[in-house]
Amino acid sequence: MRLRPAFLVPLAAFAALAAVFGAYLWQVGVGGKSISELPSALVGRPAPDFALPPIEGEGTALSTADLKGKVSLVNVFASWCPPCRVEHPMLMRLARDGVPIFGINYKDRPEDAKKFLAELGDPYRAIGADRTGRAAIDWGVYGYPETFVVDRDGIVRHRHVGPIMPHDLETRILPLLKALGR
Amino acid sequence: MIHAAVLALALLWSAPAFAVEPGEVLADPALEARARDISRELRCLVCQNQSIDDSNADLARDLRVLVRERLKAGDSDREVIRFVVARYGDFVLLDPPFQPSTLLLWAGPALVLLGGAAGIAVWFRRRTRNADEPAPLSADERRRLEALTADSGGDKAGGA
Known part of the structure; x- marks a missing residue:
C-alpha cells in the first residue's frame, strides 16, 4: 500500500x-x-501596602516599611495549619542563619498563636496579626503556609505555596537569597 | 395523601443551598445583584473550579465580602474586578481575557476549524480531479474480482 x-x-x-x-x-x-x-500576580511588583498589629495588643507590629532595606522572607502562617508545623524547622534554621523572617499570623487566636511559638520556637523578627485575613488577600494568599522572598527595594521576588521542604530550601530559596545579595 | 402533601410541601419549601450567607447580602438589591454577577466571574482559588459565588471556602467568603465592600465604596464593576486581579492575577477570572498570552486559547478553535476546512477542500478537489479517470485495477485486485464474480454464481456480487 x-x-x-x-x-x-x-x-x-x-x-x-x-x-x-x-x-x-x-x-x-x-x-x-x-x-x-x-x-x-505579585512577583516583580512591590510588596503590598499593609500594617498589622502585633498578635496581642495595640500599635503596629508589621508593615510594608519593615521590609525595606533588607532581603527578607514574609511567611504567612497559622497555628491551626498543619503544614505550617511541618515547615517550621526550616524557618528556625533560616533564622539561625540570620535571614530576617517576618510573620503574618493568619486568622489565629492570640493564645493559640502564642502557644504555637512557645512550643516550636519563634523565628520571626516581627509578627503581624491578620485576624480578618485582609492583609493575606492583599498578598494574594490562597493556601497556607505561603512564603514570599522580598528584596532590598521591597520588591517581591518569589512566592512559595505550601510548606517549605528541605528540597525547596536548597534548590530555590537559598540560591535566590544568595543571588539577591544576602 | 397527607404524606404526599407533606412531601410536596417540603420539596417546594426547600430552596437550593447557596454559598452566599444571609449576613453577606447587601441591603441595596441593585448593588447586591451587581455583587452576585461579579462573584460569578471570579474563581475560588481554593477549589479552583468554582466561582466564589458557589464556593463555601473561607477565602471565597472573604472575597465575596470584599467585592461587596468595594461596591459600597463606589467602585465600578470593572474596578472591583481589577482590584481582585491585581492580587490574584488573571487566573482568578473564570472568563480569561483576550491578550497575547491567551491568543492560542481563543484562536485555537477557529484555527482548527480553518485547518479542517482546508483539508476537506483539498480532498474534494483531488476527488473531483480523479473522478474523470478512475485508477486502473492492480493485478492483485483484478484477480480478487475474478475470484469473487466466479463463485458468487447467480447471487448478487458482494452479497456476503
Missing part, C-alpha cells in the same frame, strides 16, 4: 499533541510540578 502524505497529517497532529501532553505529565509526575499551584 502506498502511503499518501495527506494520510500522515492526522498522525503528525496526534504525535505533536501526545508530545505536549506527555511533557506536561512528565513535569507533574517526575518533576514534581504542582498542577494546582498558581503564579503570583
Whole structure:
C-alpha cells in the first residue's frame, strides 16, 4: 500500500499533541510540578501596602516599611495549619542563619498563636496579626503556609505555596537569597 | 395523601443551598445583584473550579465580602474586578481575557476549524480531479474480482 502524505497529517497532529501532553505529565509526575499551584500576580511588583498589629495588643507590629532595606522572607502562617508545623524547622534554621523572617499570623487566636511559638520556637523578627485575613488577600494568599522572598527595594521576588521542604530550601530559596545579595 | 402533601410541601419549601450567607447580602438589591454577577466571574482559588459565588471556602467568603465592600465604596464593576486581579492575577477570572498570552486559547478553535476546512477542500478537489479517470485495477485486485464474480454464481456480487 502506498502511503499518501495527506494520510500522515492526522498522525503528525496526534504525535505533536501526545508530545505536549506527555511533557506536561512528565513535569507533574517526575518533576514534581504542582498542577494546582498558581503564579503570583505579585512577583516583580512591590510588596503590598499593609500594617498589622502585633498578635496581642495595640500599635503596629508589621508593615510594608519593615521590609525595606533588607532581603527578607514574609511567611504567612497559622497555628491551626498543619503544614505550617511541618515547615517550621526550616524557618528556625533560616533564622539561625540570620535571614530576617517576618510573620503574618493568619486568622489565629492570640493564645493559640502564642502557644504555637512557645512550643516550636519563634523565628520571626516581627509578627503581624491578620485576624480578618485582609492583609493575606492583599498578598494574594490562597493556601497556607505561603512564603514570599522580598528584596532590598521591597520588591517581591518569589512566592512559595505550601510548606517549605528541605528540597525547596536548597534548590530555590537559598540560591535566590544568595543571588539577591544576602 | 397527607404524606404526599407533606412531601410536596417540603420539596417546594426547600430552596437550593447557596454559598452566599444571609449576613453577606447587601441591603441595596441593585448593588447586591451587581455583587452576585461579579462573584460569578471570579474563581475560588481554593477549589479552583468554582466561582466564589458557589464556593463555601473561607477565602471565597472573604472575597465575596470584599467585592461587596468595594461596591459600597463606589467602585465600578470593572474596578472591583481589577482590584481582585491585581492580587490574584488573571487566573482568578473564570472568563480569561483576550491578550497575547491567551491568543492560542481563543484562536485555537477557529484555527482548527480553518485547518479542517482546508483539508476537506483539498480532498474534494483531488476527488473531483480523479473522478474523470478512475485508477486502473492492480493485478492483485483484478484477480480478487475474478475470484469473487466466479463463485458468487447467480447471487448478487458482494452479497456476503
